[in-house]
Amino acid sequence: MSTPRKSTKARLIEAALDLFAERGVTETTTKAVAERAQVNEVTLFRNFGNKYRLLLAVIEDSAVFAKLVHALVEQANAKDSVAEFLQEYAQKSLLTLEKAPDLVRSIVGESGNYPIENRLALGKGLSEANRYVAEYLEEAIAKEGLDSSLTPEQIVNLLNFVLMGYFVVQSSCEGYNLWDEEDDFLASLVTLFLHGFTTSASALEVSETSIVKVEPPEAVDLPASLVRSLFRQARKTGRQEFALVYVLFGAGLSPEEALRLERSHSVVEPQQNILQINYGKVRQVPINHWIMGYRYGSSSINPLTQWLKSRKDNRAEIFIDDAGEAMTRVELENTWQKLTTDLLTPQGEPPAIEQARQTWCIEMLMRGIDLEDLSILSGMEIQQLKYYAQKARNKSALEAAARLDQKKSKP
Structure with missing residues (x-):
C-alpha cells in the first residue's frame, strides 16, 4: 500500500521546523519554506498568513517541546540515582540543543520580536516540558530519601536556565572556556544541584540551596x-x-x-x-x-x-x-x-x-x-x-x- 500523502499544512510545518533548525527563524524566508514543502508561497500565506503564524503552528502542532523532553526523560529515568539522572538529562539536553544551534539562538535572541501569541505558546510549551521532567525528578528524590527546600519544578527550571546559558555562551563566543571539557561542566553542574552553592557547614545555607539527605530531626516538642x-x-x-x-x-x-x-x-x-x-x-x-x-x-x-x-x-x-x-x-x-x-x-x-x-x-x-x-x-x-x-x-x-x-x- 502507498503511504498517504501528508496534508499541505503538515508539509509546511515540517519544512518550517527543518529550516528553522538549519538557519534560525530570522534567516528562514517564507519562500524557502514553500519550496521545501513543494508548494507555492501563496499557499503558505493562505494557510498561515505570515511567518510568525507559521512559527506558532510549529510550536503548537509539532509538540516539539513535549517530544523532546519525553525522549530525554525516558533515557535519564533509567538511571539509578538522582545524580545520574541529572547528569544524563543535562548531557542529552546539550546534545539536543547542539543539533539546532541557529533555532535555539533565534528563539532566545529574537523572541522579543514575536507576537504575543507566539511568546505565550513558547511559555506554555516550556512549562509543560518542565512539569514532565519535574514529575520524574520528584519520584527519584523520594525514592532515594533526599529532600530539598526547592520544589522539583524549581530545580528543573534552574537546571534548564543554566544549561541554556552554557549552550548560548559556548555556541556564540570564542575564547571563553571556564571548563576544559563539557564533561567537567556537567560534573560541576550535578555537584551544584546536589550539594548547594556553598560549602558552608551551616544547615540553613545548605538546605536553602541544595538537595540534601533527610536527617532525623531532633523532634523535641514542648510540654x-x-x-x-x-x-x-x-x-x-x-x-x-x-x-x-x-x-x-x-x-x-x-x-x-x-x-x-x-x-x-x-x-x-x-x-x-x-x-x-x-x-x-x-x-x-x-x-x-x-x-x-x-x-x-x-x-x-x-x-x-x-x-x-x-x-x-x-x-x-x-x-x-x-x-x-x-x-x-x-x-x-x-x-x-x-x-x-x-x-x-x-x-x-x-x-x-x-x-x-x-x-x-x-x-x-x-x-x-x-x-x-x-x-x-x-x-x-x-x-x-x-x-x-x-x-x-x-x-x-x-x-x-x-x-x-x-x-x-x-x-
Missing part, C-alpha cells in the same frame, strides 16, 4: 505546662508578643515565615482564621484556636486579630520592631529569649524557637491528621514528618497507659 507558661508570659509582655507566640504554636510556622507575614495575609473566615504563606512553599494554614489543651479566642477574636486591631501605623508587616520597621530575625530571637527567661525544657535547656513548630506538628498528628495533609499545611516533606509521627505515637502510647492506670481494677 503543655511549659507552653502554657510561655503564653502567660507573652500575654503579660504585650499584644504583639502574645500574637507572635499564638502564630508560632497555632499555625506551626517557621520563624522566617512568621516574619514575612503581612496584614493582608490574615484572612478571617466564619470558622477559621487562615494565614496565607507566600514565603518558601506557598500555602494556606489555619490557626488553631485550641493549643495544648487551652482555647485562645475564636476565628475573629484571638491574639492575632486583637494585635492587628490595636495597630495605629500603616506598615504592611504583621510583626514590627520598636521603630515601626519590619521585625528582623535577630529581633525575633531576642523577643523569644525574653519570653522564655526562667523556662527550661525537660532536657534542662531553654526552649528554642524552632520547637514551637515541632510542638505544633506533633500535636496535629496526635489529633489525627494524616501525614499527607500535614505536609500540605506545614510545607514540609512527608519523609521529614515521619520522625514527628513516631514521637506522636510515643506520646499517644504514654497517654493510653495513663488512662489504663486510672481505671479501677476489678477485684
Whole structure:
C-alpha cells in the first residue's frame, strides 16, 4: 500500500521546523519554506498568513517541546540515582540543543520580536516540558530519601536556565572556556544541584540551596505546662508578643515565615482564621484556636486579630520592631529569649524557637491528621514528618497507659 500523502499544512510545518533548525527563524524566508514543502508561497500565506503564524503552528502542532523532553526523560529515568539522572538529562539536553544551534539562538535572541501569541505558546510549551521532567525528578528524590527546600519544578527550571546559558555562551563566543571539557561542566553542574552553592557547614545555607539527605530531626516538642507558661508570659509582655507566640504554636510556622507575614495575609473566615504563606512553599494554614489543651479566642477574636486591631501605623508587616520597621530575625530571637527567661525544657535547656513548630506538628498528628495533609499545611516533606509521627505515637502510647492506670481494677 502507498503511504498517504501528508496534508499541505503538515508539509509546511515540517519544512518550517527543518529550516528553522538549519538557519534560525530570522534567516528562514517564507519562500524557502514553500519550496521545501513543494508548494507555492501563496499557499503558505493562505494557510498561515505570515511567518510568525507559521512559527506558532510549529510550536503548537509539532509538540516539539513535549517530544523532546519525553525522549530525554525516558533515557535519564533509567538511571539509578538522582545524580545520574541529572547528569544524563543535562548531557542529552546539550546534545539536543547542539543539533539546532541557529533555532535555539533565534528563539532566545529574537523572541522579543514575536507576537504575543507566539511568546505565550513558547511559555506554555516550556512549562509543560518542565512539569514532565519535574514529575520524574520528584519520584527519584523520594525514592532515594533526599529532600530539598526547592520544589522539583524549581530545580528543573534552574537546571534548564543554566544549561541554556552554557549552550548560548559556548555556541556564540570564542575564547571563553571556564571548563576544559563539557564533561567537567556537567560534573560541576550535578555537584551544584546536589550539594548547594556553598560549602558552608551551616544547615540553613545548605538546605536553602541544595538537595540534601533527610536527617532525623531532633523532634523535641514542648510540654503543655511549659507552653502554657510561655503564653502567660507573652500575654503579660504585650499584644504583639502574645500574637507572635499564638502564630508560632497555632499555625506551626517557621520563624522566617512568621516574619514575612503581612496584614493582608490574615484572612478571617466564619470558622477559621487562615494565614496565607507566600514565603518558601506557598500555602494556606489555619490557626488553631485550641493549643495544648487551652482555647485562645475564636476565628475573629484571638491574639492575632486583637494585635492587628490595636495597630495605629500603616506598615504592611504583621510583626514590627520598636521603630515601626519590619521585625528582623535577630529581633525575633531576642523577643523569644525574653519570653522564655526562667523556662527550661525537660532536657534542662531553654526552649528554642524552632520547637514551637515541632510542638505544633506533633500535636496535629496526635489529633489525627494524616501525614499527607500535614505536609500540605506545614510545607514540609512527608519523609521529614515521619520522625514527628513516631514521637506522636510515643506520646499517644504514654497517654493510653495513663488512662489504663486510672481505671479501677476489678477485684
